[in-house]
Amino acid sequence: MTLLTDSLVVDGVRLAYRDRGRGEPVVFLHGTPSHSYEWRDVVPRVEAAGFRVVTYDLLGYGGSERPVGRDTSVAAQTDLLGHLLDALGVGQVNVVAHDIGGAIGQRFALARPERVRRLMLIDSVSYDSWPSATWRKIIDENPEGFASMSQDELDALLTRQLRMTVADDSLMTGDVLGAYLAPHQSAPGRASFFEHQVRHYDSRYTEEISDRLGQLTMPVRILWGERDRWQPVRYARRLRDAIPHADLVVVPEAGHFLMEDAPERVVREIGDFLRTPLR
Template sequence: MPSNLIVDGVRIAYRDRGEGEPVVFVHGTPSYSYEWRNVVPHVEAVGHRAITYDLLGYGRSERPVDRDTSVAAQTDLLGGLLDALGIEQATIVAHDIGGAIGQRFAIAHPERVRRLVIIDTVSYDSWPSETWRKLIEEQVEEHMQLPQEAFDALLTRQLEMTVADGAATMTGDILDAYLAPHRSALGRVSFFEHQVRHYDSRYTEEITDQLASLTMPVRILWGERDQWQPLTYARQLAEGIPGARLTVIPGAGHFVMEDAPERVTEEILDFLAD
């Protein structure tokens, strides 16, 4: 079970294990730190301090009714989390919307980021999809009122798209774990209020010209079969960030750590060893 930490007046659920160089994992959406369960133990085992946490409004962290949970606000909270844990500099491993947080944090605080790994990340104008944009503009309030069964069906359809074979992978205990934070009225509202409302490409478009300023080592990992973030954006990031190395993982979808946890772990450990 995670521990809890107060950061800037809000409760953040986190896990901090191991010793050595700190590696901080930032999850995406619709997700929480559960997505790193098959990667983090191996990072700890080779001698690193591994920190996972749930973004504010996600997973087991607080779900405040009157607090900004946008990408920009989450970036500030990442800095506060590092301060609270006494970490001056860390490697950041970030996925999906967490990748936007990682990009922004590395640009704003380059001295605090030793290395940056971005995995199937939102970037530039890659998000939200037309479906999510329409929902945000016209149907958020309506969707907040969905009964549990209808909400579970909606989120299950989305989660099945995150992996190469949704029917085989996103099922049973794994599907239940991803649905668990939202199996209450508060959880359903929180999904739309703290996650969907903040699907906004301005948070990545406004840093486009600053990506070229990054000087720390950067590794980009991408699932070949990502249905949400096309490979064209991975290649654009690799060209836009000096010295960035792109690795495409065959047969994997957007949640590449579900489809290919061994390969993701191998790539991260290789990067940490450089």
């Protein structure tokens, strides 16, 4: 399924995006190694529930531009999110953020609290939780990046990693697995994977804001897969305890890509959260 439908130039770079529905705005931020495909079973249903939904591929990911030499760290992506919302005429927005998208969501909510109505963090990176142990090992073993790898080698590496993201391994096979691998199926794609994604797996972007999480005053819901092998549930509890009035929902028999293991539950939790009264 092709979720994104359009592209636009924001701050000098091209982003692939989708902007549909009418009503209160919601922006979805995906994780890594991923792109907006992960929201394919969620976004259309949130649109149908009466919300204006903005979904896009982060810079350097999926169908968005992969500019050489451009900063694609979560700090830079946070700034770009603000530019995107400005370009689309979105003032205040609900943020639904997964994995490293959660780092962007946390940083944006702290930097621009007046623009964030509600914040949902789904299996988000936080504190010193990333890169995960398996990604740290891969980075250490490939200091020059992934451009020199053969396509088969990178596909095998990513397949092993992606199968760790779900509690039910059978969900990460066939066309679904192929869709996650697709952005990296070329020499430029292999190089971009390191340059725009892996090179920026750096916990300093969350550690440097960790002592400010108590400043968040908007409603926050933390949604987590109980069997997340990359971001253990203890980090979800730590976030809940640090953020005033945050609530935590742990989904059994689900992993890091919660929207693959339990899309119906994700849709239900988002819908419920978006009806939470503002403080």
